[in-house]
Amino acid sequence: MAFELPKLDYEYDAFGNYISARIMELHYTKHHQTYVDKLNAAVDSAPALQGLSLEELVAGLDKVPEHVRTAVRNMGGGHYNHTLFWQCLHPSSTKSPSGELLEGLEAKYGSFQGFVDEFSTKATGVFGSGWVWLQPDLSIATTPNQDNPLMTGGEEPILGFDVWEHAYYLDYTYNRADYIKAWWEVVDWEKTTERYKVSGS
Ligand SMILES: [Fe+2]
Numbered sequence: 001m002a003f004e005l006p007k008l009d010y011e012y013d014a015f016g017n018y019i020s021a022r023i024m025e026l027h028y029t030k031h032h033q034t035y036v037d038k039l040n041a042a043v044d045s046a047p048a049l050q051g052l053s054l055e056e057l058v059a060g061l062d063k064v065p066e067h068v069r070t071a072v073r074n075m076g077g078g079h080y081n082h083t084l085f086w087q088c089l090h091p092s093s094t095k096s097p098s099g100e101l102l103e104g105l106e107a108k109y110g111s112f113q114g115f116v117d118e119f120s121t122k123a124t125g126v127f128g129s130g131w132v133w134l135q136p137d138l139s140i141a142t143t144p145n146q147d148n149p150l151m152t153g154g155e156e157p158i159l160g161f162d163v164w165e166h167a168y169y170l171d172y173t174y175n176r177a178d179y180i181k182a183w184w185e186v187v188d189w190e191k192t193t194e195r196y197k198v199s200g201s
Contacts, residue, residue: 002040003054005033006083014091018182023170028086031166035078035146042071054080059150077146081131084160090188097189101196108138116184119161123180126163134159134192136199158195159187 008028013021039057043049046068049057057064057076064072096102096112109115122140123132130144136155143149149157161183168179 003036003043003079005036006086008086010089010091015089015186017171018185019089019168020171023168026170027082027167032078032082035075035082038071039075039079042068042075054083055150055156058148059153061151073151074146077148077151080150081146081148081160081162084157085162087191088159088161088188089186090190091186093186094189095185095187097193099193101189101193104138104196120180120184123161123163123183124177129164132161132163133157136196155199156195158199159192 005028011021012024012028015024043052043057046065048065049068049072052060054076057072058080061069061073097105102112105112105115109118119132119134119140122142126132126142126144128144130142131146131148133141133143133149135141135149135157141149141154141157143151148160149155163176163179165174168176172179172182
């Protein structure tokens with residue numbers, strides 16, 4: 001079955017001035033849709049890949065036929081990463097986690113703010129296009145382009161932050177720092193905590 005855009009749990013204008021409706025719509029209906037369409041085209045041209053899940057594709061790039069490997073990496077990564085990204089946003093964010101995840105972050109980073117500062121520093125430091133991840137062991141990773149931790153043998157991240165310019169340029173032009181500040185206002189900590197619990201860390 002062909003891959004499809006996931007349904008969003010909120011409207012494009014759900015994030016007020018933090019992320020504009022225009023960016024949400026373009027990001028979802030143009031950028032993410034393009035990753036989905038091009039991933040489907042790549043899988044269509046490689047029968048051995050048909051029936052594999054998105055996670056199996058991006059975690060097993062070495063088994064993907066060479067003629068579509070770059071497409072599966074970029075488009076499969078794009079689809080996986082954005083699917084997680086949409087689930088990391090909530091219109092009425094609690095602004096911080098609670099329970100086990102909060103305790104874990106405080107233990108690792110000294111305080112929740114210590115975690116926010118470290119994650120923000122890594123987000124600022126991504127050169128060009130890429131992503132910042134919170135992993136189940138609560139370490140922070142960055143990847144270039146549409147790569148993600150699954151591609152290097154890692155586990156599924158519990159939080160993913162898109163720092164491509166397409167995610168913020170219309171609202172913030174080149175001021176990635178302002179976009180990073182806004183992101184902390186819209187993170188869905190409840191779903192992130194659920195992913196943390198499911199990961200068993
Ligand atoms: Fe994006």
